[in-house]
Amino acid sequence: MQVYDIVGELGGLDPAKAVALATKVITLRPQAARVALDFQKVGTVSSGFANAFFITLAGAAPLQAWKEILVLTGLDSHQQHVLARSLQAARHASAQVTRE
Numbered sequence: 001m002q003v004y005d006i007v008g009e010l011g012g013l014d015p016a017k018a019v020a021l022a023t024k025v026i027t028l029r030p031q032a033a034r035v036a037l038d039f040q041k042v043g044t045v046s047s048g049f050a051n052a053f054f055i056t057l058a059g060a061a062p063l064q065a066w067k068e069i070l071v072l073t074g075l076d077s078h079q080q081h082v083l084a085r086s087l088q089a090a091r092h093a094s095a096q097v098t099r100e
Helices: 004-010 015-031 047-060 063-069 077-099
Strands: 035-038 070-073
Touching (some): 015 035, 047 063, 047 077, 063 070, 063 077
Parallel strands (some): 035 070
């Protein structure tokens, strides 16, 4: 799936678009063994966008389960860094909620 088709010209800046992207991924999950998201042409990915994406996914299934399903492609080094940091923060937040 081309991420650009969902986020449009603003790219990965708008957290609401991240929620829309995650919601689309969630709807595809039952029908697909793998969901590939291609980030080519997306441009900048903000931490707010990445946080909203992973938090929305975590609301549907544990993030560990998404690791088996979700494949991110076409990432430049900055996009990869932002997404990795947000994923780490989301995992940490999930662990905190589980402990409480």
